């Protein structure tokens with residue numbers, strides 16, 4: 001990904017983190033919200049976020065049930081986690097502020113996407129994982145050497 005675009009996305013993340021922190025939502029660190037099926041929700045993200053989240057990752061499954069980045073109850077993708085993860089908290093006292101913050105920064109993402117001439121795509125995490133699995137499943141081209149006697 002272009003470094004300028006990458007920096008812009010991380011600036012949105014920084015601002016969104018700040019907006020969320022100002023609301024002081026409480027996280028019990030149960031990790032339950034990353035178990036999507038059990039929790040009854042789906043993590044959506046745009047394709048610029050997916051590119052950043054999956055950078056250098058080895059995708060082994062594309063389940064709808066949960067996030068592969070959660071290991072032993074902890075997020076192993078904290079720095080590059082998408083907006084949905086940054087903005088979502090189950091704290092009822094934050095329920096009113098959450099959709100407003102989410103909307104504001106998703107709109108900012110859309111503006112950046114337009115500015116960089118990219119098509120807007122917003123899809124569930126498991127779709128991006130499935131696409132990546134397919135790419136990873138294609139074997140590396142092998143060079144065949146023929147011994148000429």
Ligand code: SF4
Pocket residue numbers: 033034043067068069070071074075076077078081082085
């Ligand atoms: S990226 Fe991290 S916070 Fe987001 S769903 Fe996955 S484990 Fe949870």
